[in-house]
Amino acid sequence: MSQPLTREQHLDLYYYMKLNRMLDEQLVRLFRQNVVVGGLYSNLGQEATSVGTAYALEKRDWIAPMIRNVGGLLVKGYKPRDILMQYMARVDSPTMGKDGTSHFGDIKVRHVVSPISMLGDLVPVMAGVAIGGRYLGQNIVAMTWVGDGATSTGAFHEGMNFAATQHAPLVLVVENNQWAYSTPVAKQVPIHDLADRAKAYGIASAIVDGNDVMAVYQTTKEAVNRCRAGKGPVLIESKTMRMKGHAQHDAAEYVPKEMFKYWEARDPIARYEKYLTENKIWDEKTKKELDARIDKELKEDLEFAEKSPLPPPELAEQGVYCDGCHTVEAVWNRSKAEVTPPKSSVKPEWEVTDFGGFDLASTMAKQSAAAGENGGKDARIISQGTHKNTAHKPQQRPNGGAAKSAQHPARNFERQQPASQKFKGQKSPSQRMMDQKTNGQPEKSSAVARVPFGRGPKGKEGRK
Numbered sequence: 001m002s003q004p005l006t007r008e009q010h011l012d013l014y015y016y017m018k019l020n021r022m023l024d025e026q027l028v029r030l031f032r033q034n035v036v037v038g039g040l041y042s043n044l045g046q047e048a049t050s051v052g053t054a055y056a057l058e059k060r061d062w063i064a065p066m067i068r069n070v071g072g073l074l075v076k077g078y079k080p081r082d083i084l085m086q087y088m089a090r091v092d093s094p095t096m097g098k099d100g101t102s103h104f105g106d107i108k109v110r111h112v113v114s115p116i117s118m119l120g121d122l123v124p125v126m127a128g129v130a131i132g133g134r135y136l137g138q139n140i141v142a143m144t145w146v147g148d149g150a151t152s153t154g155a156f157h158e159g160m161n162f163a164a165t166q167h168a169p170l171v172l173v174v175e176n177n178q179w180a181y182s183t184p185v186a187k188q189v190p191i192h193d194l195a196d197r198a199k200a201y202g203i204a205s206a207i208v209d210g211n212d213v214m215a216v217y218q219t220t221k222e223a224v225n226r227c228r229a230g231k232g233p234v235l236i237e238s239k240t241m242r243m244k245g246h247a248q249h250d251a252a253e254y255v256p257k258e259m260f261k262y263w264e265a266r267d268p269i270a271r272y273e274k275y276l277t278e279n280k281i282w283d284e285k286t287k288k289e290l291d292a293r294i295d296k297e298l299k300e301d302l303e304f305a306e307k308s309p310l311p312p313p314e315l316a317e318q319g320v321y322c323d324g325c326h327t328v329e330a331v332w333n334r335s336k337a338e339v340t341p342p343k344s345s346v347k348p349e350w351e352v353t354d355f356g357g358f359d360l361a362s363t364m365a366k367q368s369a370a371a372g373e374n375g376g377k378d379a380r381i382i383s384q385g386t387h388k389n390t391a392h393k394p395q396q397r398p399n400g401g402a403a404k405s406a407q408h409p410a411r412n413f414e415r416q417q418p419a420s421q422k423f424k425g426q427k428s429p430s431q432r433m434m435d436q437k438t439n440g441q442p443e444k445s446s447a448v449a450r451v452p453f454g455r456g457p458k459g460k461e462g463r464k
């Protein structure tokens with residue numbers, strides 16, 4: 001379990017969530033005044049997910065945010081003025097007015113990878129960042145977020161498979177906000193819990209009430225700790241709700257009104273305010289002070305943003321290609337000798353414990369044990385999926401309102417995922433292979449055959 005939060009950390013969580021919301025509301029006003037130059041994608045209702053997850057990271061860790069993760073950017077040290085100027089395309093914005101939304105990052109100081117609009121593509125990118133950090137001895141954790149819709153992309157699958165196989169220290173937050181544009185989750189995937197995707201990759205997963213910032217933080221902290229301890233990636237499904245349309249142009253008329261009402265009653269900020277009051281973590285005076293601080297910061301930053309001009313036309317041709325404006329250098333936190341020959345040399349042979357052949361008897365025995373049934377005796381197996389879960393219910397009713405299982409996300413989470421079982425990681429084949437090694441040396445085992453590999457040595461011992 002992670003450490004309980006200090007009072008200061010509790011107030012931090014409130015500060016970032018409220019700042020996220022007030023900034024969101026300010027951007028909507030600017031959009032209506034025609035000051036925002038492009039699309040505007042609201043974060044409303046998802047503040048606890050962005051803030052709670054990012055807050056579980058350390059300064060050295062890396063994030064790649066998506067459009068609804070402004071909260072994560074604030075936690076990572078961006079100021080409201082950066083976001084305001086970015087949307088207003090002002091010359092002092094992180095992209096000097098060349099982009100009107102969220103395509104900016106900071107590799108050197110804040111460790112933020114600029115988002116890519118192609119859904120799911122940040123998963124392989126951040127898997128690469130995670131294993132790159134490991135290679136350099138940085139002991140970092142990488143985090144990115146994907147929406148429910150993004151889990152349907154090929155890049156998501158490729159990235160997850162790669163991360164899982166490489167045991168990348170990657171925390172993938174699946175932000176299930178119930179909608180991808182106008183497509184509800186039930187029309188996107190044939191499963192109830194997107195966390196079930198993790199089973200296919202043999203990695204740990206958790207489901208969390210995404211509108212409960214404490215639960216989000218604690219779950220993510222545990223995931224981050226697992227990653228840092230070298231236990232491989234974790235997929236966290238955060239169940240939340242997109243409280244506006246996809247962007248400002250979208251009135252979200254396709255969302256049942258009862259559904260908005262259901263989630264409005266679970267507003268993450270109102271809930272957290274109640275928690276802070278009931279647990280005597282703050283009083284009315286502290287709340288007022290924090291709100292006044294947020295108000296003041298936003299006013300100052302808006303003033304700054306409004307004073308910043310639009311970029312001059314000649315800037316368009318500058319900075320298209322890097323002409324030495326910055327250097328990209330790896331930060332080595334360990335000796336290069338450790339990862340270069342002769343120290344890094346390994347025998348170019350794999351050990352395999354299982355030749356992968358089809359063994360009907362043992363496959364049937366395993367499946368029967370898993371399903372509690374007897375199978376047929378055919379030389380093939382047709383299964384409807386091995387993860388039968390009769391508790392799953394449809395996520396939304398066609399006439400609106402959430403189905404029963406989604407009505408109490410916090411309780412649901414606790415019931416289905418007690419802290420001790422939250423991470424249901426299975427060992428992947430490669431993990432099992434790694435377990436067999438001692439100090440990086442393959443352990444001899446009678447069940448293990450040595451198989452020649454590629455253009456490796458001509459040793460005959462594996463060719464029996």
Ligand SMILES: Cc1ncc(C[n+]2csc(CCOP(=O)(O)OP(=O)(O)O)c2C)c(N)n1
Binds near residue numbers: 119146153246
């Ligand atoms: C590969 C790809 N396909 C389609 C799009 C267009 N697109 C942008 S956002 C979006 C919906 C995303 O839904 P979801 O992943 O649930 O994220 P949310 O908007 O709910 O945060 C789509 C289809 C895209 N950017 N990339």
Ligand SMILES: [Mg+2]
Binds near residue numbers: 148180242
């Ligand atoms: Mg979505």
